[in-house]
Amino acid sequence: MRTFSFYIHDRRYSVPTLQLVTVRDEDRARELARQRLEETEEHLAVEVTEGAVELFRVSREAAL
Numbered sequence: 654m655r656t657f658s659f660y661i662h663d664r665r666y667s668v669p670t671l672q673l674v675t676v677r678d679e680d681r682a683r684e685l686a687r688q689r690l691e692e693t694e695e696h697l698a699v700e701v702t703e704g705a706v707e708l709f710r711v712s713r714e715a716a717l
Contacts (some may be wrong), residue, residue: 657682657708660700661689669700679708686711 654677660669672689676682686699690711700711 655679655682655703658702659686659689660702661696662698662700663693663695664697665695679703683709683711 654675656673656675657679659672659674662669663673671711674685676685683699686701686709689699690696690713691693696713698710700707700710
């Protein structure tokens with residue numbers, strides 16, 4: 654299992670919300686990041702890191 658950090662950017666807050674997520678691989682992390690993005694219209698983007706490395710970012714702009 655691997656632990657990923659999700660930084661959820663929300664229009665209501667000036668600082669991203671941090672969630673630690675432990676899943677089997679990067680594909681599952683990407684799936685969960687997309688779910689977090691869709692939880693509310695207020696979520697603008699989710700940055701996903703592992704350690705000090707940013708792996709990817711999902712955002713509403715990318716979905717358009």
